[in-house]
Amino acid sequence: MRSSLLHLLLFIFTIILLHGSTTAKKPPLFGGSHPIKNLTDPHILDIANFAVTQHNKEANSNLIFERVIKGKIGVVEGVEYHLIIEAKDGTNICKYEAVVWEREWLHFRNLTSFKLLKKKSQAAWKPVENLEKDVHALEMAEFAVMEHNKKAEDVLVLKKVVSGETQVVDGVKYRFVILAVDGAKVCHSYEAVVWEKAWLKFKKLTSFKLLKKLT
Structure with missing residues (x-):
C-alpha cells in the first residue's frame, strides 16, 4: 500500500514538473512593449534581415539590409518586433518600417508589415x-x-x-x-x-x- 502511494505521488510530481517546464517556454498571451536597447543584438539583426528577405520575395525587389535605426518589442501571443531599418535600393538608401511576429518556441516567423518611410537625400554633385x-x-x-x-x-x-x-x-x-x-x-x-x-x-x-x- 505504501509503495503504491509513493509511486502515485512520484507520478503526480513528475506531471507537475513536465507541465511547468512546457508552459515556461511559452510567453504570455499579451503584454506591454518596450524599446530595443541593443540594436546590434544578433537576434534583432536576424529579424531585420528576415524582414528584408521576405519583403524581397513578396515584392520581387532587391533591397539590401544596412542597419536597424530603432525598434521596440511587444508581447502578443509571441513576440512582435517593430523595427525602423535602412536598406539599399539600387544606389539609394531608404528607410523602412517592418513588423515581424515571432513565436520562437514554434520556430515561426511572419512579416506582417513592411513599408517605405522615406529616401535619404543623395549627396550633392x-x-x-x-x-x-x-x-x-x-x-x-x-x-x-x-x-x-x-x-x-x-x-x-x-x-x-x-x-x-x-x-x-x-x-x-x-x-x-x-x-x-x-x-x-x-x-x-x-x-x-x-x-x-x-x-x-x-x-x-x-x-x-x-x-x-x-x-
Missing part, C-alpha cells in the same frame, strides 16, 4: 578640381566615350572634357560635359555619367546624351 590634371577623371570620360561607341556602334572621338562633377553614392558617379567628333567630322557636345566602385573594379556608363551640335 561637386565639381572636379583641376580637371585638366585629374588623370583618373579624364580616364572616366574616355571610358564613357568608348562605352557609348560599343553600345551605339558609333565612332565618336573625344576632343575635350569641358566640365566634370562627382557624387558619392555607393561608390562615385562622374558627370561630364564633353566635346566629341563623329564620323562625319562634326563636333558635338554631350553629357555622360559614369558610375564607379573602385574597390570592386566596377565601372558603368549610366547615361550618354547629346546636348547640342556645335559645328
Whole structure:
C-alpha cells in the first residue's frame, strides 16, 4: 500500500514538473512593449534581415539590409518586433518600417508589415578640381566615350572634357560635359555619367546624351 502511494505521488510530481517546464517556454498571451536597447543584438539583426528577405520575395525587389535605426518589442501571443531599418535600393538608401511576429518556441516567423518611410537625400554633385590634371577623371570620360561607341556602334572621338562633377553614392558617379567628333567630322557636345566602385573594379556608363551640335 505504501509503495503504491509513493509511486502515485512520484507520478503526480513528475506531471507537475513536465507541465511547468512546457508552459515556461511559452510567453504570455499579451503584454506591454518596450524599446530595443541593443540594436546590434544578433537576434534583432536576424529579424531585420528576415524582414528584408521576405519583403524581397513578396515584392520581387532587391533591397539590401544596412542597419536597424530603432525598434521596440511587444508581447502578443509571441513576440512582435517593430523595427525602423535602412536598406539599399539600387544606389539609394531608404528607410523602412517592418513588423515581424515571432513565436520562437514554434520556430515561426511572419512579416506582417513592411513599408517605405522615406529616401535619404543623395549627396550633392561637386565639381572636379583641376580637371585638366585629374588623370583618373579624364580616364572616366574616355571610358564613357568608348562605352557609348560599343553600345551605339558609333565612332565618336573625344576632343575635350569641358566640365566634370562627382557624387558619392555607393561608390562615385562622374558627370561630364564633353566635346566629341563623329564620323562625319562634326563636333558635338554631350553629357555622360559614369558610375564607379573602385574597390570592386566596377565601372558603368549610366547615361550618354547629346546636348547640342556645335559645328
